Structures are given as structure tokens and as C-alpha cells.
Amino acid sequence: xxxxxxxxxxxxxxxxxxxxxxxxxxxxxxxxxxxxxxxxxxxxxxxxxxxxxxxxxxxxxxxxxxxxxxxxxxxxxxxxxxxxxxxxxxxxxxxxxxxxxxxxxxxxxxxxxxxxxxxxxxxxxxxxxxxxxxxxxxxxxxxxxxxxxxxxxxxxxxxxxxxxxxxxxxxxxxxxxxxxxxxxxxxxxxxxxxxxxxxxxxxxxxxxxxxxxxxxxx
Amino acid sequence: xxxxxxxxxxxxxxxxxxxxxxxxxxxxxxxxxxxxxxxxxxxxxxxxxxxxxxxxxxxxxxxxxxxxxxxxxxxxxxxxxxxxxxxxxxxxxxxxxxxxxxxxxxxxxxxxxxxxxxxxxxxxxxxxxxxxxxxxxxxxxxxxxxxxxxxxxxxxxxxxxxxxxxxxxxxxxxxxx
Ligand code: SF4
Ligand code: SF4
Ligand code: FES
Ligand code: FES
Numbered sequence: 072x073x074x075x076x077x078x079x080x081x082x083x084x085x086x087x088x089x090x091x092x093x094x095x096x097x098x099x100x101x102x103x104x105x106x107x108x109x110x111x112x113x114x115x116x117x118x119x120x121x122x123x124x125x126x127x128x129x130x131x132x133x134x135x136x137x138x139x140x141x142x143x144x145x146x147x148x149x150x151x152x153x154x155x156x157x158x159x160x161x162x163x164x165x166x167x168x169x170x171x172x173x174x175x176x177x178x179x180x181x182x183x184x185x186x187x188x189x190x191x192x193x194x195x196x197x198x199x200x201x202x203x204x205x206x207x208x209x210x211x212x213x214x215x216x217x218x219x220x221x222x223x224x225x226x227x228x229x230x231x232x233x234x235x236x237x238x239x240x241x242x243x244x245x246x247x248x249x250x251x252x253x254x255x256x257x258x259x260x261x262x263x264x265x266x267x268x269x270x271x272x273x274x275x276x277x278x279x280x281x282x283x284x285x286x287x288x289x
Numbered sequence: 290x291x292x293x294x295x296x297x298x299x300x301x302x303x304x305x306x307x308x309x310x311x312x313x314x315x316x317x318x319x320x321x322x323x324x325x326x327x328x329x330x331x332x333x334x335x336x337x338x339x340x341x342x343x344x345x346x347x348x349x350x351x352x353x354x355x356x357x358x359x360x361x362x363x364x365x366x367x368x369x370x371x372x373x374x375x376x377x378x379x380x381x382x383x384x385x386x387x388x389x390x391x392x393x394x395x396x397x398x399x400x401x402x403x404x405x406x407x408x409x410x411x412x413x414x415x416x417x418x419x420x421x422x423x424x425x426x427x428x429x430x431x432x433x434x435x436x437x438x439x440x441x442x443x444x445x446x447x448x449x450x451x452x453x454x455x456x457x458x459x460x461x462x463x464x465x466x
Contacts, residue, residue: 236348242357251357254339254349 075142084138089113091120091133094146101146102155102184104162104274105223106134109232114224118158119184121151130154156190164197165246166275167218175276181221202246210239210252212263212281213270217249220277226250226269233268250278294407301330305337309344319345323356331367365403368410370448372428374400377416379423388424389413391441408448 072083077099084093092108094101104117113134121130125143130151133144145151163181170176170192185192204217224241227250231237238259242251252259270278305326312318322341326333333356342349356362374380374389389411393399396409403410419425422434428444 237351238348240348240350240354242350242354244358251350251353253335253353254342 073138073140073142075138075140075144077144078146086138088138089134090122090124090136090138090142090144093138094122094133094144099146100187101133102159102187103134104180104184104221105225107225107228107272110228117162117221117223119155121154122146123148123151152188156188159184159188159190160194160197162221163192164194164200165202165218166221167201167216168192173219173276174279175219175273179276180274204247204249206249208252208254210263211256211260212267213252214279214281215250215252216277216279219275220250221275222248222250223274225272225274226278229268229272230266233266234262238262239269298334301334302336302340304329305340309340312344314344314346316345316347319347319352319355323352323362327362332363332365334366335364363401363410363412365401365410366407368403368407370409370429372409372411372426372444373414373417374411375415375417375423375425375427376413377420377423379416379420380425383423385424385436387438388426388436388441391438392426392445395441395445408452409445 073086073088073093074081074083075093076082077094077097080097080099082093082097082099084096088096089106091101091103091106091113095103095108101122102119104119105115106113106117106120115132115135118132120133122133122136123130123145124136130148133146166181170179170182173179176182181192184190202217206215206217222241227237227240230239238254239250239252242249242253267280270280308325309322312322319341322345323333326337326341338352338356339349341347342352345352357364372392374385374392376385376389380388389400392411396404396411398404398409398411400411400413414427417425417427417432419432419434422432424436426433426436426441426444433440433444
């Protein structure tokens with residue numbers, strides 16, 4: 072076991088654990104979107120999980136730091152909050168916020184983070200930059216809504232873990248990046264109808280199980 | 290699609306299939322294979338991506354994800370006339386994106402796509418080395434400098450007139466026979 076001090080509180084955790092996981096396990100919430108427990112190499116892409124660690128002059132993403140004995144960590148400094156709010160606002164600037172009509176309403180991770188940071192879901196500084204992307208490859212059971220996707224990658228990760236070969240993946244790049252279902256439809260029918268792990272893990276309302284699946288005729 | 294395009298595709302897929310047999314089932318062969326197909330056929334047809342996936346034991350969407358990440362690959366057959374719009378820094382600040390948009394609107398396709406009649410395709414390119422002429426478009430082998438929306442119309446119109454003229458000539462010579 073490793074002991075560390077987070078926000079003046081001593082916590083214990085397993086060796087080799089990520090700092091983010093250690094905090095979450097001990098009831099200390101740090102905003103995060105792209106981290107999943109069990110992920111060997113966290114992508115560190117959402118830029119929300121910043122903390123300050125004694126001995127480092129810059130804040131670090133806690134999902135990418137492994138705990139060390141005696142580490143002294145602060146999760147709520149002004150510097151950290153500023154980074155988190157900026158990252159969050161950037162995410163929101165490409166997000167079509169319409170909670171009332173969204174199936175994720177009340178279970179949505181963005182709403183949770185907004186509440187935690189005391190930060191509305193309305194943009195204040197930034198212009199909205201909505202991604203006008205059409206879904207190229209339809210899935211028989213799943214609906215993907217690119218304007219809600221935060222590109223956390225959780226769906227791809229769980230699918231790979233469950234099925235060995237992912238049935239969905241990131242495609243394109245930069246501002247055009249999407250989750251794509253390119254590929255064999257009949258395989259998707261077989262694998263997905265028993266699974267839906269991706270729709271379950273999606274932290275927002277971007278991957279949904281269709282009400283009326285359209286299974287391709289064999 | 291007309292018949293000859295269809296047979297052409299069939300030949301391409303057969304050829305890709307035999308090419309794939311020369312590669313071992315290793316993930317690191319993915320890029321070399323994609324590059325070879327792109328090099329030879331100028332595009333990666335979706336069924337070709339599925340063939341590659343099968344050969345390497347990867348899922349198709351995995352292959353698609355890798356292929357769509359890189360600018361060097363296109364997924365539509367290049368058109369008879371290839372339009373390349375420069376979006377390098379100099380062209381970008383002089384409105385290259387507006388030129389691109391004009392071509393896209395005029396031909397009703399997006400960058401990276403080909404018109405259904407396969408006459409035109411549009412691509413974006415980075416600096417083509419004549420920044421003083423920005424914004425620049427290259428159509429087939431001709432460089433068009435100081436592009437403007439009105440010139441976009443002109444370029445396309447030129448090809449259309451040319452095509453009509455050829456068709457008329459063909460008809461004339463056929464009727465003379
Ligand atoms: S994903 Fe979350 S923030 Fe976005 S519209 Fe749905 S509930 Fe609102
Ligand atoms: S669909 Fe959901 S889980 Fe997948 S990347 Fe987008 S937000 Fe994340
Ligand atoms: S959870 Fe650490 S960067 Fe996303
Ligand atoms: S940036 Fe377009 S030619 Fe240099």
C-alpha cells in the first residue's frame with residue numbers, strides 16, 4: 072500500500088494505481104471524461120483531470136500519473152480550476168447542448184462536471200463551433216450523434232476489451248474526428264445484439280440503442 | 290456506374306487479392322499495404338479496406354480508422370479532372386478556403402470526393418510552392434493563381450464546353466460514316 076496526502080487528507084491506495092483512480096476510490100472527485108478504470112495506457116485526452124503535485128511546477132493530468140509514497144496533491148487550486156474550466160468550455164463549444172431533448176439528461180457526465188465546477192452549460196467566452204458532420208456508416212442497432220460526442224474513446228475501449236476486435240473506432244482526425252462503424256454489418260448484428268457495452272459506457276448521450284433496429288436482410 | 294467501370298473494379302479487387310497474399314498477417318503491414326493500393330489505384334475502395342482487414346486479422350473499422358487519419362489516402366476514385374485547392378498558409382490567409390468552398394458548391398461534392406460521373410474530384414493540398422500567386426488551385430497540370438470565385442466558374446465552364454465540343458465532334462464523325 073501507498074500513502075499520499077490529497078487536499079490535506081491522508082489516503083491509502085494500491086501501488087501502481089493512477090492518481091486519479093486513487094482519489095476517486097477515496098471519495099475525492101476529480102472531473103474526468105476519458106479515463107476508465109482498467110485502462111492500461113490512459114489517453115489523457117480530455118484535459119479535465121488536472122491536479123497540482125508538490126515538486127512539479129506545472130499541473131499534471133492525474134489519470135497519467137502513478138501514485139508514489141508520500142505524494143502531496145491538491146485538486147482544487149485556482150490554477151487547476153482555470154485549466155479545467157477552459158478545457159470544459161472548449162468541449163462545450165463543439166457540443167450541441169439541448170439537455171431537455173437528450174436521453175442522457177440527468178445522468179450526463181457533462182452536467183455533473185458543470186455542476187461540480189459551478190460552470191453553466193452555456194458558453195460565455197467562446198463562440199460555438201458546431202461540427203456539421205454526417206454519419207457515414209449506419210449501424211443496425213446503434214445511433215451515433217456526433218454533435219454530442221466528446222471523443223472520450225470509452226466506447227472503443229470497452230468494445231475492444233469485450234470483443235477482441237472493436238466493432239467501432241475513431242475515424243478521420245482533428246476537428247472531423249468521429250466514431251465510425253465502418254465494416255461488416257452482419258458481424259455487427261451478431262456481436263452487438265448481445266453486448267451494447269459502448270452505449271452503456273458513453274458518458275454523454277452520443278451513443279444510443281435504436282428503438283427500432285433495422286437489421287439488414289441476409 | 291457504367292459497365293467498364295464495373296469490370297475495372299473487379300480487375301482491381303482481384304489484383305489486390307493476389308497482392309495481399311504476398312504479405313504476412315502482421316499489423317505492421319497495414320500501412321505498406323494501404324500505401325501500395327493507393328499508389329497503384331489512386332484510391333482505397335471500401336471493399337478493399339475490408340479485404341485488407343480480413344488478411345491482417347483486424348476489424349474493418351480499425352483499418353478504416355487508420356486509413357482516414359492520413360491525408361495521403363483517398364476513398365473515391367480520382368476524377369478525370371483533378372482539382373487541387375491549396376490551403377497552405379499563404380493561400381489560407383488569402384481565402385483559399387473560400388475557393389475550396391466555391392468548387393465544392395459548384396460541383397456538389399466535398400473535398401476528397403468525386404462527382405458521380407467521375408468527371409471531377411476535389412482535394413485540398415498544402416503549399417504547392419507558388420505562394421506569391423495565392424490563392425492557388427491546380428487543375429490537372431495547370432496552375433491557376435490569384436483564384437477568385439468567378440474564376441472557379443470559368444474553369445469548370447471551360448471543361449464543360451470542351452466536353453460538349455468533343456461529344457459533338459464524335460457525333461459528327463459518326464454521322465459522316
Ligand atoms: S449529452 Fe449531456 S450536456 Fe449534452 S445535451 Fe445531453 S444531457 Fe445535455
Ligand atoms: S460515443 Fe460516447 S463513449 Fe464514444 S467517444 Fe463519443 S462520447 Fe465517448
Ligand atoms: S481523465 Fe485525465 S485527461 Fe481525461
Ligand atoms: S501556400 Fe499555397 S502555394 Fe504556398
